[in-house]
Amino acid sequence: MAEVARAAEVSVMTVSYTYAQPERVSEQTRARVREAAERLGYPGPHPGARSLRRGRAGSLGVILGEHLTYAFEDPQAARFLAGIAEVCADHGLGLTIVPVTGSAGDAGRVAEAAVDGFVVWTTSDDDPVVDAVAATGLPAVVHGGPRRDDLSFVAVDDRAAARAVAAAAFAGARRPMVLSFPLDRTRATGVHRALDPAGASFRVTRQRLRGFRDAWTESGGRWSQVRVAVCSRNTAREAERLAAGLLTGPHVPDAVAAMSDELALGLMRAAGRLGLAVPGDLAVTGWDDTDAAAAAGLTTIAQSLRDQGARCARLALGEEADDGPVDWRLILRDSTRGE
Structure with a gap:
C-alpha cells in the first residue's frame, strides 16, 4: 500500500x-x-484484513463457475456443498458462495471476497477465476479441474472410472454414443465424430472422454465410430430435449455412456416416449449414483460428492494434507446388457 x-x-x-x-x-x-x-x-487490501483483527474472516468461499441457481438445482452440487457446509458448521464458520458470471468482473469479486480460503468447483483450464483465486494467496482447493501445481486438488480418477463404466455401456454395441458435458466455456451443443478429447478445456470432460475412448478401442472399435453429443448444461431436461433428435432417424445409437445420472435419466425418458426398451434397444449408463439412478435401475459410477466437498473444506482449512485419489466404484444395474 x-x-x-x-x-x-x-x-x-x-x-x-x-x-x-x-x-x-x-x-x-x-x-x-x-x-x-x-x-x-497491487490488488487492494483483502477485506478480511481490513475488518477482522483476529486474523480470519470466519467464512469459506465456494466458487461454482455456474449460474448461482445451479447450487440449488443440481443434486450433486447440492451434495458437494453439503459436505463443505458440514465442515464449516463444525468450525463455526460461514459458507460464502462467490458468484461468477464469466464477465470481466469475476476476478474482482474473488479478490474482494471476505473469506479465509476458497473451494473451486470444476471449471475450464482457461478460466481466469482460477488465477484470481491463486493471486489472493489464501488457501485454495480445486475440485475436478483444472489441476495446478500451486493449488490443492480433489477428484476421482475420471479416466479410469469412465473406462470401467463405458465397458459396461458398450458391451455388444455397434452404434455407441457419448452424452457429454460441455467441451469449453462457450457451452456449445453439437454432435461430433472422432472428437479429440484433448480439445476439451474442462478437465472432467476431457478425462471422461479419454476413458470412454479407451473402453471402445480396447473392445476392438474405432473412436471415429463413436458419436459424442455435447450438452450445454448438466440437466435431465436438456438431455431429454437433445435425445429426442438423437434417438430417431437412421443412426439411432444402441448404447449411450452419459457423463452424469441427470443426463442419462433425461435420455431414458426420451427413449421411453419413443418406445425404445432399455437395455434391449438401448444400453445406458450414468455417473454419480444418485437416488434417482437407483430407482431407475441405472448402471453408474458411485462417488460421494458430499465426502469430496468435506475433504476440499478440510484441505482449505489446513486440516488435511492428503489431496490424493478419491474412491469410486462401478454399480451394475439393469440398464446395461452385461455381455
Missing part, C-alpha cells in the same frame, strides 16, 4: 480510503490511485 501511495503521490490513508471508503476521495484521485495499483500489481 505504501508503494502505491508513493507512485500516486498521495498518503497511505488516501489509498486506504480509495478502497474502503471511496466516497471520501475525489474521482480524479481515485483514478490515479487505481492506475498506480494496477501498474504495481
Whole structure:
C-alpha cells in the first residue's frame, strides 16, 4: 500500500480510503490511485484484513463457475456443498458462495471476497477465476479441474472410472454414443465424430472422454465410430430435449455412456416416449449414483460428492494434507446388457 501511495503521490490513508471508503476521495484521485495499483500489481487490501483483527474472516468461499441457481438445482452440487457446509458448521464458520458470471468482473469479486480460503468447483483450464483465486494467496482447493501445481486438488480418477463404466455401456454395441458435458466455456451443443478429447478445456470432460475412448478401442472399435453429443448444461431436461433428435432417424445409437445420472435419466425418458426398451434397444449408463439412478435401475459410477466437498473444506482449512485419489466404484444395474 505504501508503494502505491508513493507512485500516486498521495498518503497511505488516501489509498486506504480509495478502497474502503471511496466516497471520501475525489474521482480524479481515485483514478490515479487505481492506475498506480494496477501498474504495481497491487490488488487492494483483502477485506478480511481490513475488518477482522483476529486474523480470519470466519467464512469459506465456494466458487461454482455456474449460474448461482445451479447450487440449488443440481443434486450433486447440492451434495458437494453439503459436505463443505458440514465442515464449516463444525468450525463455526460461514459458507460464502462467490458468484461468477464469466464477465470481466469475476476476478474482482474473488479478490474482494471476505473469506479465509476458497473451494473451486470444476471449471475450464482457461478460466481466469482460477488465477484470481491463486493471486489472493489464501488457501485454495480445486475440485475436478483444472489441476495446478500451486493449488490443492480433489477428484476421482475420471479416466479410469469412465473406462470401467463405458465397458459396461458398450458391451455388444455397434452404434455407441457419448452424452457429454460441455467441451469449453462457450457451452456449445453439437454432435461430433472422432472428437479429440484433448480439445476439451474442462478437465472432467476431457478425462471422461479419454476413458470412454479407451473402453471402445480396447473392445476392438474405432473412436471415429463413436458419436459424442455435447450438452450445454448438466440437466435431465436438456438431455431429454437433445435425445429426442438423437434417438430417431437412421443412426439411432444402441448404447449411450452419459457423463452424469441427470443426463442419462433425461435420455431414458426420451427413449421411453419413443418406445425404445432399455437395455434391449438401448444400453445406458450414468455417473454419480444418485437416488434417482437407483430407482431407475441405472448402471453408474458411485462417488460421494458430499465426502469430496468435506475433504476440499478440510484441505482449505489446513486440516488435511492428503489431496490424493478419491474412491469410486462401478454399480451394475439393469440398464446395461452385461455381455
